[in-house]
Amino acid sequence: xxxxxxxxxxxxxxxxxxxxxxxxxxxxxxxxxxxxxxxxxxxxxxxxxxxxxxxxxxxxxxxxxxxxxxxxxxxxxxxxxxxxxxxxxxxxxxxxxxxxxxxxxxxxxxxxxxxxxxxxxxxxxxxxxxxxxxxxxxxxxxxxxxxxxxxxxxxxxxxxxxxxxxxxxxxxxxxxxxxxxxxxxxxxxxxxxxxxxxxxxxxxxxxxxxxxxxxxxxxxxxxxxxxxxxxxxxxxxxxxxxxxxxxxxxxxxxxxxxxxxxxxxxxxxxxxxxxxxxxxxxxxxxxxxx
Amino acid sequence: xxxxxxxxxxxxxxxxxxxxxxxxxxxxxxxxxxxxxxxxxxxxxxxxxxxxxxxxxxxxxxxxxxxxxxxxxxxxxxxxxxxxxxxxxxxxxxxxxxxxxxxxxxxxxxxxxxxxxxxxxxxxxxxxxxxxxxxxxxxxxxxxxxxxxxxxxxxxxxxxxxxxxxxxxxxxxxxxxxxxxxxxxxxxxxxxxxxxxxxxxxxxxxxxxxxxxxxxxxxxxxxxxxxxxxxxxxxxxxxxxxxxxxxxxxxxxxxxxxxxxxxxxxxxxxxxxxxxxxxxxxxxxxxxxxxxxxxxxxxxxxxxxxxxxxxxxxxxxxxxxxxxxxxxxxxxxxxxxxxxxxxxxxxxxxxxxxxxxxxxxxxxxxxxxxxxxxxxxxxxxxxxxxxxxxxxxxx
Numbered sequence: 064x065x066x067x068x069x070x071x072x073x074x075x076x077x078x079x080x081x082x083x084x085x086x087x088x089x090x091x092x093x094x095x096x097x098x099x100x101x102x103x104x105x106x107x108x109x110x111x112x113x114x115x116x117x118x119x120x121x122x123x124x125x126x127x128x129x130x131x132x133x134x135x136x137x138x139x140x141x142x143x144x145x146x147x148x149x150x151x152x153x154x155x156x157x158x159x160x161x162x163x164x165x166x167x168x169x170x171x172x173x174x175x176x177x178x179x180x181x182x183x184x185x186x187x188x189x190x191x192x193x194x195x196x197x198x199x200x201x202x203x204x205x206x207x208x209x210x211x212x213x214x215x216x217x218x219x220x221x222x223x224x225x226x227x228x229x230x231x232x233x234x235x236x237x238x239x240x241x242x243x244x245x246x247x248x249x250x251x252x253x254x255x256x257x258x259x260x261x262x263x264x265x266x267x268x269x270x271x272x273x274x275x276x277x278x279x280x281x282x283x284x285x286x287x288x289x290x291x292x293x294x295x296x297x298x299x300x301x302x303x304x305x306x307x308x309x310x311x312x313x314x315x316x317x318x319x320x321x322x323x324x325x326x327x328x329x330x331x332x333x334x335x336x337x338x339x340x341x342x343x344x345x346x347x348x349x350x351x352x353x
Numbered sequence: 354x355x356x357x358x359x360x361x362x363x364x365x366x367x368x369x370x371x372x373x374x375x376x377x378x379x380x381x382x383x384x385x386x387x388x389x390x391x392x393x394x395x396x397x398x399x400x401x402x403x404x405x406x407x408x409x410x411x412x413x414x415x416x417x418x419x420x421x422x423x424x425x426x427x428x429x430x431x432x433x434x435x436x437x438x439x440x441x442x443x444x445x446x447x448x449x450x451x452x453x454x455x456x457x458x459x460x461x462x463x464x465x466x467x468x469x470x471x472x473x474x475x476x477x478x479x480x481x482x483x484x485x486x487x488x489x490x491x492x493x494x495x496x497x498x499x500x501x502x503x504x505x506x507x508x509x510x511x512x513x514x515x516x517x518x519x520x521x522x523x524x525x526x527x528x529x530x531x532x533x534x535x536x537x538x539x540x541x542x543x544x545x546x547x548x549x550x551x552x553x554x555x556x557x558x559x560x561x562x563x564x565x566x567x568x569x570x571x572x573x574x575x576x577x578x579x580x581x582x583x584x585x586x587x588x589x590x591x592x593x594x595x596x597x598x599x600x601x602x603x604x605x606x607x608x609x610x611x612x613x614x615x616x617x618x619x620x621x622x623x624x625x626x627x628x629x630x631x632x633x634x635x636x637x638x639x640x641x642x643x644x645x646x647x648x649x650x651x652x653x654x655x656x657x658x659x660x661x662x663x664x665x666x667x668x669x670x671x672x673x674x675x676x677x678x679x680x681x682x683x684x685x686x687x688x689x690x691x692x693x694x695x696x697x698x699x700x701x702x703x704x705x706x707x708x709x710x711x712x713x714x715x716x717x718x719x720x721x722x723x724x725x726x727x728x729x730x731x732x733x734x735x736x737x738x739x740x741x742x743x744x745x746x747x748x
Contacts, residue, residue, distance in 0.1 A: 066575040069600065073567035179400030180662075181588045183621035190624055192599045201599040274564040275588055275621070279397050279437075283562050318568035324531050324558040326568065 065197035070319045071312065072198050078311020079211040080270055084284055085291030085303035086215055087262030090222075093298020094235040094255050096155055097147065100162040102263050102288055103281025104169035109135045109264025110271035110280065111177060114184050124187050128210070128268045135264020136257040143256035148249065166285075173278035184272040207269045214265055215304055218258070222300065231255055263288075293334055296344020306345055309333070386429035387422065387689045389414070389679050390449035391672070392460030392470060397437025398562040399586040402612050403462050405665030406484060407432060409672030410459065412655050417676070423684045430676070435461055437561065439469035446470040450477045456689040457482065457682065459675035463561075464488035464533035467499075474498040480682070480695040484675035485668075487610050488537035492715040492722040500698045500723035502674055502710050506534075506541035506584075509609055509632055512729030513542075517549050519744030520605065520630075524552035524578040528569055528593060530585035531558040538584040538609050554578035559589065566593050570600050580605045587614040591621045598625035608632065615732060615739055616664035626734050630742060633730050634707050637666035638739045644708035644728055652706045674705035698723055 088102045112134040113127040122130070146161050188206065192199040222228040233241040234251040242248050266284065274280070291310055295302025310330050317329025337344065391410050394403035414430045422428055431453050433445035442461045449455045450473065457480050461467045464486040474481050475496055483491055483501040487509065492501050504512070513520075525546055529535030535558060543553050554576045557569040570593070573581060581597075581604040583590060590613050594606070606629045613633070618626040636642055637656075640649035652673060656666055678701055683689050686697035702711045712723030733742040 066571055069571045069574075070568060073565075073571060077565050077567070174396050179394075179396045179404050181401055181591075181621075183591070190595075190598060192601060194601070199599060199601050204599070274592060277398070277400060277588070279400075279562075280564075283564065315568045318557075319572050322558075323569045323572070326563070327560055 066319070068196075069198045070315050072200060074312030074315030075308060076200065076204050076208050076311075077315060078308035079208050080266060080307070081287050081291050081311050082215060082304045082307025083211045083262065083266045083269070084288040085295065085307045086218055086300060087259040087266070088288045089292045089295065089298055089300060089303040090218070090262070091256055091259035092292065093300070094231055095147075095252065096235075097256070098155065098159045098162060099256075099259065100159065100285070101142070101165040101169060102259070103283075103285030104166055104173070105135050105139060105260040105263035105281075106267035106270075106284040107173055107276075107278065107281035108138055108169070109267030110184075110276050111173060111267075112264065113268035113271055114182060114276055117184060124185075128265065131268035132261045132265045135267070136261035138264075139260020140253050140257040142260070143253045147252070147256065151252075166281075170278055170281065177276075177278060179278065181275040181277040183275055186272045203273060207273060210269055211266075214262065218262060219300060219304075221258075227254065287330075290330055290334055294337055294345060296346055299344055299346050302344050302346040309345075386427045387424060387680070387683055388429050388431055388453060388455045389676060389683075390446075390453065390455035390458035390460070391430055391432045391676075392435050392442055392445045392449070392458060392462075392466070393432070393672075394437040394462050394466065395432070395434035398588060399437045399463060401587055401614070401617070401665075402485070402668045403434075403437070405614070405661075405668035406462060406672040406675075408656070408659070408661045408665060409652075409669030409674075410676045411672070412652065412659070412669075413673035413676035413680075416655075416673075417680050423680050424687070424689065428676075428680055431455060435466050435470075437463070437466075439463075439465045442466035442470045443473055446473040446481075447477075450479050455479065456691045457679045457694045459484055459672070459679055462486065464491055464537065467491055468494070468533055471496050471499060477691075478695075479691040480698055482675045482678045482698075484671040485612065486534065488533040489541070490533060490537065492724045493717075494722075495717040495720035496722055497720050498695060498722075500678070500712055500725075501715075502678055502705070502707070502725045502727060503611070503671065504634065504727045504729060505724070506538040506609065507544075508726070509538075509611075509729055510541045510545040513607075513632065513731065514545060514549070516731060516742075516744055517545075517551075519742075520580070520607075522546065522551045522580045522605070524554050524576075525580040525582055526554040526573045526576055526578045526604070527556045527582045527584070528566070528573065529556075529558055529583070530561050530589060532561055534610065535584050538582075542582050542609060552578075559585065559593075561586075561589075563589070564592055565596070567596050567600065570597050570602055573604070574600055574602050578604065580607060583608045584610050586612055587617050591618060594618065594622040594625040594629065606630065611635075612668060614664045614667050615734055616667075617662075619734060619737055619739075620664065623737075627737070628734065630731055630733050633667050633732055634727055635667050635670040636730050636732065637663065637670075638732075639741070642730075643706065645704045645706075648704060649706050670706040674707055674710060677703055677705055678710050 091099045109131040113131040117127045188203040230246045291306045295306030318326040435442035459482045462485045467486040480498045487506045527539045608631045611634045613631045643649035682697040686693035708728040714721035715724035716722045
């Protein structure tokens with residue numbers, strides 16, 4: 064029983080980070096129809112940006128997170144302006160190839176800038192774990208969990224409740240009509256991509272201190288983000304949030320009670336099963352075309 | 354008429370052979386270098402180790418060149434990145450052999466990477482000095498182009514055998530990277546424990562790039578073992594130690610494979626690394642304790658002089674010893690030709706930073722690989738410093 068509780072807690076903490084990774088990706092796909100293969104690289108960028116300001120400029124740990132989000136968002140806006148704007152109206156395959164190119168270029172750029180040796184991010188949190196009855200957890204992971212939830216809810220509110228969010232949804236539903244209503248379409252595209260990149264960077268800045276920093280760290284993050292998005296339904300915000308937690312818990316229980324050697328396989332088995340039973344994901348909506 | 358024909362023949366013959374002779378003249382050769390290929394994981398999930406080995410290999414190359422090189426020529430190191438990926442290791446080997454025409458390779462760190470590169474060695478007939486890989490299969494597979502200077506896990510287990518009583522292991526769990534190295538290590542140390550009457554508890558694996566090992570740790574914690582054997586790269590060891598601390602896992606932790614870079618663990622895992630034991634093949638903290646204390650000390654000094662991180666030394670010496678072995682074989686062969694270098698490997702007898710390097714036959718008869726018998730040590734992290742465990746210091 065104690066073991067199960069600890070597994071569930073581990074899964075929930077891990078899953079919340081998967082959710083955070085997934086929503087940025089699903090946002091860009093759902094609203095822009097761009098399959099962002101470089102998503103993991105914005106995660107890496109966020110982690111290194113936080114590391115740079117923490118160690119290089121010795122700013123406060125809690126200030127490093129917003130700074131990393133800004134860096135990620137600006138980088139995302141830059142990429143959108145430079146690479147995606149000229150391709151407006153191009154097929155989804157074309158933008159996908161461009162994103163793969165961006166992924167490779169960014170990853171090698173990180174390698175050039177930081178070298179291959181892993182780096183560790185210092186945190187102000189005590190390494191002594193918090194003990195809650197039969198389970199224990201580090202304070203840092205609680206902080207990461209809470210911040211992830213805040214960011215997910217914040218992103219949701221931004222989309223659902225603000226003028227900007229409404230403009231975003233309108234643009235991607237019908238470009239021409241939105242333009243006629245006075246929405247600046249180009250700006251909306253850039254802002255959306257920047258938001259997706261900023262969320263990935265936030266995940267990187269949050270998870271960097273939990274794990275280690277190295278240039279290829281984004282590959283695993285990307286892989287998990289894509290799994291979450293497929294599980295939750297392409298472009299589905301709530302689906303990604305719930306899908307992330309599901310994937311985290313499933314991996315954890317699979318490793319705990321089936322076989323740790325097949326940990327990643329458990330996640331993929333669930334995705335395959337999902338695609339067989341509900342091909343458009345957990346919370347598929349009729350109008351989404353996957 | 355006939356004489357005239359012979360005369361013409363001689364002229365033609367000399368016209369053909371003269372440039373050839375010219376090319377063979379020592380003056381022309383002196384411009385060229387002797388190439389040695391190096392394949393390491395310079396990027397990807399185990400990049401720290403690969404970069405340290407590269408730094409050590411560069412020291413080896415520079416020292417040899419300072420002594421006048423080999424065959425009167427300078428040694429040139431051609432470095433390829435296998436990106437911590439077995440597929441890339443095979444590509445890197447092919448590239449070095451076909452494009453760069455190297456007579457010998459040093460590589461390729463992880464067992465899975467080395468095993469993936471090995472068929473290329475056999476296909477093209479080029480020898481490789483294996484500097485890190487621990488899986489038994491590397492030398493048991495029957496590839497006569499493989500010469501290993503690192504100990505297979507079985508040899509490590511034998512090295513640990515004399516301390517078993519002092520360690521007081523009753524039951525041990527295993528957590529290993531899901532590669533040829535990790536799986537081989539579980540078998541080797543598991544056999545040792547069973548032989549000595551200790552029990553083997555749960556055996557858990559993790560993917561090489563995995564970062565969250567909480568599930569495995571929770572499972573280990575639920576068991577009743579007293580010891581955890583941990584086999585993976587320094588990156589994952591760091592994460593496992595941190596996550597084990599978060600979950601309050603109380604175990605005697607022993608890392609195997611010699612790639613734990615304990616000084617890096619002290620820096621990156623902090624308190625979580627306290628008390629852990631590490632099997633190593635170089636003791637940069639006590640160079641005088643090495644078989645050739647002077648060489649070991651010189652290597653540590655040179656490493657520091659170059660500004661390389663101290664924590665990389667336990668890995669970096671492998672690069673030095675690998676290049677030293679490869680070049681020694683070229684010297685004995687008298688020419689930088691793969692087959693001759695392979696044959697000369699069997700006569701190599703040099704003193705490396707780890708100790709004496711000399712190959713014995715291993716693997717199926719007729720197709721044996723070479724296996725050296727390296728020195729094996731065990732250290733413990735105590736009060737944030739590296740110490741010899743009390744039982745090892747006694748002996």
